[in-house]
Amino acid sequence: MAPNRRRRPGAEDVGVADEPTEAELDECPFCEGREDRTPPETFRVGGLAGWLVRVVPNLYPAFERQEVVVHSPRHVRTFAELTDDELARLDGLGVAGDRGFRGHVRALAEGRLTTGFIKLFGGAGVAVVLVATPGFASGRRLITDAVLIALAANFANLLDLAPGRLIKVSWVLYIPLAVALGTDAIGVAIAPVMGAALALLPDDLRERLMLGDTGANVIGAVLGLGVVLGLGKEARTSVLVVLIVLNVLARLLR
Numbered sequence: 001m002a003p004n005r006r007r008r009p010g011a012e013d014v015g016v017a018d019e020p021t022e023a024e025l026d027e028c029p030f031c032e033g034r035e036d037r038t039p040p041e042t043f044r045v046g047g048l049a050g051w052l053v054r055v056v057p058n059l060y061p062a063f064e065r066q067e068v069v070v071h072s073p074r075h076v077r078t079f080a081e082l083t084d085d086e087l088a089r090l091d092g093l094g095v096a097g098d099r100g101f102r103g104h105v106r107a108l109a110e111g112r113l114t115t116g117f118i119k120l121f122g123g124a125g126v127a128v129v130l131v132a133t134p135g136f137a138s139g140r141r142l143i144t145d146a147v148l149i150a151l152a153a154n155f156a157n158l159l160d161l162a163p164g165r166l167i168k169v170s171w172v173l174y175i176p177l178a179v180a181l182g183t184d185a186i187g188v189a190i191a192p193v194m195g196a197a198l199a200l201l202p203d204d205l206r207e208r209l210m211l212g213d214t215g216a217n218v219i220g221a222v223l224g225l226g227v228v229l230g231l232g233k234e235a236r237t238s239v240l241v242v243l244i245v246l247n248v249l250a251r252l253l254r
Contacts, residue, residue, distance in 0.1 A: 025075055032073035149224035151243040156220025157213055158250040164205040167197050170219050177226050186230040193222045
């Protein structure tokens with residue numbers, strides 16, 4: 001589809017986990033101080049000196065228009081090598097005007113695919129996969145359950161605006177859900193996730209860490225999945241209606 005991509009830097013190193021060689025370090029066009037080796041940037045986080053994130057046009061695009069996000073001024077090859085601060089910075093990366101549902105749809109209409117749009121509809125796609133287990137859900141229930149999970153994840157993300165708020169609210173919601181699920185497999189499965197979230201609360205309150213979209217979406221989706229897999233039709237419908245109202249109100253009041 002895009003044969004030129006075979007000539008992009010690092011194309012032959014997919015899956016390589018060894019330490020970078022001196023040659024690789026010397027040839028990398030993305031490290032700090034080598035800005036002249038890339039096309040002019042289209043977006044930057046940080047000043048002219050000491051930038052934190054850069055976005056540049058892709059010289060080897062898979063599509064007509066594509067950009068490269070340089071996640072760090074350091075030489076990193078995978079997300080696993082990024083520090084917590086770098087991940088948190090990327091989590092909130094966006095262009096002013098591309099915020100919210102309308103902003104992401106507007107950007108798509110202008111031919112720009114934002115990270116927020118990918119997360120928005122990617123999350124919905126993941127929710128569909130979660131409830132599409134053969135023999136479990138189909139038709140209308142598949143869609144409504146997927147929407148419930150996606151809305152739960154989105155609402156959790158909207159709550160994550162103050163230190164500790166999301167974790168505290170999620171536990172207020174989790175306790176009655178845990179009682180309803182009891183010792184069923186679903187209840188046992190989601191307990192470790194909620195326990196891990198509670199363990200993060202002290203550091204979250206002291207602003208030593210940031211859940212960001214990644215952590216908030218997981219907590220919300222897990223609670224939504226617990227509702228979908230563990231409660232009856234009437235309860236799921238009630239939760240879905242409440243989530244719709246809460247998501248709309250949260251958007252209007254932001």
